[in-house]
Amino acid sequence: MTPLLERALAHLAPDLPLLTEIGEMFTAAGHEIALVGGPVRDAFLGRTSPDIDLTTSASPDQTEALLKKWGGPTWDMGRAFGTIGTRRGATVVEITTYRADAYEPGSRKPVVAFGDSLDEDLVRRDFAVNAMALRLPSLEFVDPYDGLDDLAGRRLRTPSAPEISFSDDPLRMMRAARFAAQLGFHVEPSAEAAMTDMADRISIVSAERVRDELVKLLLAPNPREGLALLVDTGLADHILPELPALRLEVDEHHRHKDVYEHSLTVLEQAIALEGPRSVAGLGPVDPVQGPDLVLRLAALLHDIGKPATRRFEPGGGVSFHHHEMVGAKMTRHRLRALRFDKDTVKQVSRLVELHLRFHGYGGGEWTDSAVRRYVTDAGPLLSRLHLLTRSDTTTRNRRKAERLSRTYDDLEARIVKLQDAEELAAVRPELDxxxxxxxxxxxxxxxxxxxxxxxxxxxxxxxxxxxxxxxxxxxxxxxxxxxxxxx
Structure with a gap:
């Protein structure tokens, strides 16, 4: 046994008794079974996977019958895809019959064909780093497509030709961007070229599946890398066209910022502010615990109204009047198209609408009335609005940045003072x-x-x-x- 495998098995040690028990049960019944995909990859990376994914030669009916004898509760929402789920304590286990997913031309739903061998199942997986397996209960390591080498090189490569893999399931192109954001992996050149050539095929995937991948990407440690890959390959043109539209042409006099790069920077700065936070003169303030999807979506989309509102003014200036209102409307449209829930749509679009409100604060001369309205309009989104507004400062002028930060510190302090005096969070007319x-x-x-x-x-x-x-x-x-x- 290699040292790498020993370390991976040591990381899996808490789950090995359960895996061994399931492995012995299936092999005694004449079936093959193996731990596969993300849990194996993450064990080599020293990461903990939330679920345990197993693949087996048993049919879904045979799997369900065995699990019922084993005594664990089962569910079969994924039966159409060959998946039966169970739970032991806090551990969720999903067992899937050897399979291959493919899409019929023009169809939004994958066609499931069950396979006959572990190698056949692995070659149909998205990337070689996810095509490694541990046979159970023997713990034999199976790596027919050199996923371990790719893991060491932090490389994403498809087990089969990328054109075949992405044609079988176009959502894999978005998974490449998600893994770039989650794991810091780079996509192998031929796979990136196939993503570019086949970007339009993502349109056959349901909005719900696209949304789920986008959410995972945005909640990753470094979403910028994944988003840049979506834009550079043209995938974003089909799933989030407002993002590449921010790449306004840069005029020779540099009269406005690169709105696309600015938006990615704002997203990064918002992420950096998640969690415990202190304000000068106040000390610790209410945090926005990360990763926060609403904040991250608002940071990414806050300026999407700029392309539609850009005007070149006499004298060489550029204006984007009311881009926050236009952007809020565009945000609602896009998030609804991606089938986000109503609360998320409402909260993100409201933050986009409010993100410029602070800039009317000037040098700090807001009246108490204006501060009350700021708090009341933000409502429960106030803490997120604080972070979004602070993140929206990307100037390279250090003095200007420090001045804006001090001014916002003053605004937060005034808000706290008024909240303590007047309970602004529950402000109501004095007559009901x-x-x-x-x-x-x-x-x-x-x-x-x-x-x-x-x-x-x-x-x-x-x-x-x-x-x-x-x-x-x-x-x-x-x-x-x-x-x-x-x-």
């Missing part, structure tokens, strides 16, 4: 809906909603004024409304 209706003698409806909104504006502008003053202001407002004459 029932009190408003009773004061004006009206029923619930649109007029009541307008009255509530007016008193909320008063609360934000003036701070706490007491119920009596709020009631007097409500009556003053009501006297100017056409409905009051009809009452």
């Amino acid at each position: 809906g029932n009190q408003i209706a009773q004061t004006l003698g009206i029923e619930p409806g649109p007029v009541l909603g307008r009255a509530y909104k007016h008193l909320l504006g008063v609360r934000l502008d003036q701070g706490p004024i007491g119920e009596d003053a709020a009631r007097a202001e409500l009556l003053r407002w009501w006297a100017d409304q056409p409905e009051s004459a009809e009452a």
Whole structure:
């Protein structure tokens, strides 16, 4: 046994009793079974995989019958793809019949064909580093496509010709970008060339599968590498076209930043701010625990409205007026197309819409009213908005960067002070809906909603004024409304 294999088995030691038990059960029944894919790769890398993936010569029905005798709970949501799942304690095990996935031309769903041997199963896997296996219970290492060499070289290479592999499952092209982001691997040149030539084939994959890969990429330690690969190969043109569109041509006078590079830098800076954080004069503040998908999506997409709003001004300037509003609308459209859930769509688009709000703060002369509105408009997204706004400073001018940082420190300090004094997180008008209706003698409806909104504006502008003053202001407002004459 080689030292490398010894170290990998030592990393798998906590799971070896369970793996041995399953291996003996399947071999006693006349079937082959092997640990395969990510868990084997990660064992050699010294990483822990969340799940255990096994492949077997047994059919799904045979696998299910064995697992039921074994006593573990089973589920078969992946039966159509040959997969039966089980759990022992906190460990999730998925067992898949030897197989080969392929797409019919124009189809969004892979066609599953079950195979007859471990080698046949391995050659159909996405990359050689994921085509290594450990036969069970013998722990024989199987590496027919030199995945271990690729692992040492941090290289992504397909076991079969990349054109065949990517044609069988086009989502593998996105997995290449994800592994670049997760593991820091580089894609072998022939595989990258095939990704470029076949980028349009990603369009046959369902939006849900594309979304899931994109999420894994964005939550990786270094998403920039994966995103750059998607853009450079043309895959992003089909799944996230707003990103390559940020590569605005650079004019000879360099009158504006490279928006694409700026956006990737903002993403990196936002990631660096995740977790525990302190502010000058405040000490520790509420953190955004990472990896945070909403923050990372907002950082990546915050400027996607710029291409549509770019204008060249007299005198050589460039403007992007209202790009935050346009960008918020584009963000909603793209995330919905990728089948993100409603809450994620709402939160990310709201952050994009708000990301420029701080720049109206100037040198720190915001009124308390403006600070209240900033907090109220951000709502539960305030901590993320703090990080997004800070990350959006990519100037090379050190003095300017330090000035902006100090100004935002001051804003955060003012927010904390007002929150302590006025409970801004739960700011409400000083009269509730029932009190408003009773004061004006009206029923619930649109007029009541307008009255509530007016008193909320008063609360934000003036701070706490007491119920009596709020009631007097409500009556003053009501006297100017056409409905009051009809009452």
